[in-house]
Structure formats: structure tokens, C-alpha cells
Amino acid sequence: MSKLVWLRNDLRVVDNTALLQACQLRQVSEPVIALYIATPMQWHEHHEAPIKIDFIQRRLVELKQSLAALNIPLIVKEVADFAAVPACILALTQQYQVDHVFCNKQYLINENQRDLHVGEQLASRAIKLSVFDDDCIIEPGRVLNKQGDPFKVFTPFRKSWIQVYREQIRSTGRALVQPTPSILGDLDELNKEYPDLESTHSFSYPVTTSIDWAVDDEAIRQRLLTFCYEKAMDYHANRDYPAVDGTSCLSPYLAIGALSLRQCFHSLMTEYPECLENPESGAFTWFNELVWREFYRHLMDANPKLCREQPFHAWTNYVVWKNDETLLHAWQQGETGFPIIDAAMRQLKATGWMHNRLRMIVASFLTKDLLIHWQAGEQWFMSHLIDGDMASNNGGWQWAASTGTDAQPYFRVFNPTTQGQRFDPKGEFVRKWIKELKDVPDKFIHSPHLWLGAHTLSYPKPIVDHKQARLLAIETFKRANEQGKLQGSV
The missing domain is CATH 1.10.579.10 (DNA Cyclobutane Dipyrimidine Photolyase, subunit A, domain 3)
Structure with a gap:
């Protein structure tokens, strides 16, 4: 049997919970296959930018190479929208004899509904679906006020977030960033076993070139490290001046999951281990921005009306x-x-x-x-x-x-x-x-x-x-x- 990793907004090999779990839970002889499903009509409904879709297409080409180094093939499929995803995944599980599907959770309403329908389809064939909290450093629902409710204001959320983070480190003792899986199996043998493995990267969606943004792992890693080593210390002084190259420019990589929030926080804490005790520092100011991103995810998870174009107030x-x-x-x-x-x-x-x-x-x-x-x-x-x-x-x-x-x-x-x-x-x-x-x-x-x-x-x-x-x-x-x-x- 095979394990299938369904990639969404987590287009990376490093620090990817679903990918790591699939590799760890497989039997020695079981292959791991990765999947990405493009949904152009859904992108249109969600107003996704043509430049972002081009960015995703280019990233998938790089990701295919990174996965191949682990002997994991990447299948790229295209269907119209989320409604067509369950049938697509079910067909692939039958085609490649998959008994377990792994993915990382998304917190928006349409994505949640899609995942529920996928789970129902897989359960009908006795195929297991495992969904992991991976997009946030601390998963939604764990940072709560004294009444046990989600926070509605950022500053007290951040203070509580720091407390939960420290408790999490003390209780688990595990590294913030998860390791990359070891090399698995033999890709050539897998291709022989499944000769119809396919990978297409040209989607039925208008694109605008994203060529100014590198998509390979080393360039992304260097951009993160360079910012932490050279710019983070002055971030608080430079971040508001658009003529100054003072920001990280990492948001595109976070948006498609080519980089995780944990990787950013880990690099920052490695360079500035005491930054949480120094709120006037540039490092803390950037940490603050990372937690804002986390806050909005927690907020949307706790208030589904925000996904329905409703105001918070x-x-x-x-x-x-x-x-x-x-x-x-x-x-x-x-x-x-x-x-x-x-x-x-x-x-x-x-x-x-x-x-x-x-x-x-x-x-x-x-x-x-x-x-x-x-x-x-x-x-x-x-x-x-x-x-x-x-x-x-x-x-x-x-x-x-x-x-x-x-x-x-x-x-x-x-x-x-x-x-x-x-x-x-x-x-x-x-x-x-x-x-x-x-x-x-x-x-x-x-x-x-x-x-x-x-x-x-x-x-x-x-x-x-x-x-x-x-x-x-x-x-x-x-x-x-x-x-x-x-x-x-x-």
C-alpha cells in the first residue's frame, strides 16, 4: 500500500508535519506519494492574483525536485473547484493503492468543508485521513483568555501566546522546527510500479510573471537568514520607510507555505534568544508581526463569519x-x-x-x-x-x-x-x-x-x-x- 501527502498551502519539504508523519508511519516497503490539486474556478471565486498562481506553478517545479531527492513523486492535478476534489483524491487512492492520506489543516470555511467531504469519501472506502495543525506555531483554540474564550484584541493575545509557547517548550521539549524526512525507497522502482505517475504544472488560470521572486529552497533559506542576521536588529527603526530595504519580504513564501512561520521564529530566536524579554528591540518588533499573522488565523478560526464577508463588529x-x-x-x-x-x-x-x-x-x-x-x-x-x-x-x-x-x-x-x-x-x-x-x-x-x-x-x-x-x-x-x-x- 501507499501513503499520500496532500499538499495545499504548505509547499515545502522542510518542517512539514503531514509529510514527516507520512514518512514516519509508512512501512519499509511502502512508497510515499505527494499530491497538489489546482482549482482554478475556486481561485477565481477567492480573487487569487495571477502573479501568485505563477509563483505557485514555479514553486511546484522546485518542490518536485526536492521531493524527488527523497524518492517521493509529486502528482499535480487540476479540477474546477473544491467540490471536485473528493472524487479526484478518491480516484488517486484507488489508482495508487493508497490506504492513508495525510494533510495539514486549513482554517477557512470552504477549505474545512472540502476536507470534511474528502474525509467522508475516504472513510467510505476504509481509507484513513490524518489532518495536522501545522500552519500556526500554536494551533487555534489554545490561546484563550481567563474566561476560556478566544481573544478579540491583539496585545493580550500576544502576551498569552508567549506564555503558551513557553509552556509548550517546557512540556514537550521538542525542537520548534521539525526535521526533513530521510530518503525513502527508490523513485525509479516506484515509476516502474506506477508508470502513469504524472505531473503537470500549467494551470487553466491567467498568470503574471513572478520571476523577480526566487522559488528554490536555498534562496528562500538565505533570504530568511540574511534578514535575521543583517536587518532584524534595525527592523523597528526601518520597517516603516518604503524607500529603505528594511523589511523581510518573506510574506509571499509564507502565503504559499514555501516557508513556515516556525522556521521564521526559529531563525529569529536562534539569532536573538532573549528577544522576547526586550520589547523595544527590532527582533521583538518582527516577532510581533509574526504573531499578528498567527492572531488573524486564530481569529478567523474562532469567528467563521469573517470567512462570510461579515465584519467583526x-x-x-x-x-x-x-x-x-x-x-x-x-x-x-x-x-x-x-x-x-x-x-x-x-x-x-x-x-x-x-x-x-x-x-x-x-x-x-x-x-x-x-x-x-x-x-x-x-x-x-x-x-x-x-x-x-x-x-x-x-x-x-x-x-x-x-x-x-x-x-x-x-x-x-x-x-x-x-x-x-x-x-x-x-x-x-x-x-x-x-x-x-x-x-x-x-x-x-x-x-x-x-x-x-x-x-x-x-x-x-x-x-x-x-x-x-x-x-x-x-x-x-x-x-x-x-x-x-x-x-x-x-
């Missing part, structure tokens, strides 16, 4: 959003007249990535200055980001829109001009992405419409008055909150 359903396609289009295309906004949005379209500080600024601008629904921004990001991740993207957008956890309903309204002046004071980032502003003096780079030479620019004037927009946003949220109280939604 019910009263924000009463916010009266504007339905203005002209304003939305200007934001999407980087033509708002606010240089830091437009440079960020043009960076996104050109590269499929955006600096984290800029993600907060542009999200605040869309939801507060333009009063356009956060879901429009959430979908635009997912459809363009190489590191698109539903839990983090939803959490970030709801945070900025004041509909989610840590909401700060009336006060989180970023001033795009002062944000630009603070985090891109010389306009280096702005000039890189907005060529028409290259000759504007530093003093006016974030308010070019006030420059005496503004009439020579082919650049739009601001599409909204921030001061007035801020007051309107605060009043709009205040009314929604009052309405929510009347309706019992607060």
Missing part, C-alpha cells in the same frame, strides 16, 4: 458606505492626487507587492477618506498581491476600516499627506513610482498641487479634501454605532 454593518466607481477607480489606478497613495498603488500593480506601512495608509484612505467599503479594497488586494492570504488580508482591511478587532472606530484615520512626509520625507519612494513628479521639490513632493510649478504637471489634483473627509468618516461611524446600539448590535 456587527454594528459596523450600519456604516453607510459610498458606492462611487469613479473614486474607486482613481484609488485602484494610483490617480488620487495624493502621492504616497498613488505610488503605493502603482507599486502594487507593477510588482504584486506593497510595503506594509503603505498597505495601512491606502486602506485607511479608501475606507475613511473615500468611505468606500473595505471589501472592495480587500478584493483588489487579493487579486493583485503575490502574498495574498485571506486571514491576514481580511484582518488588515478590517483593522484599517475600524470594522474589525482592535478597531479604534473614530480615530484611525490616517492623513495621507503627513504619512508621506513622515515615512518618505525626501520623496524617494514617490519619485520611483510617479515619474511625473520627479522634478517637484522635496518640500512639495507630498502636496504637489501647492507647488508654483503645479500647472506643468500631468498629475491629478487631490480627489478629496482630507480634513472634511476625516470629519465625515468620524460622523458616519458615530451614527452607525448609535444605530447599532438601538438595534442591539453593540
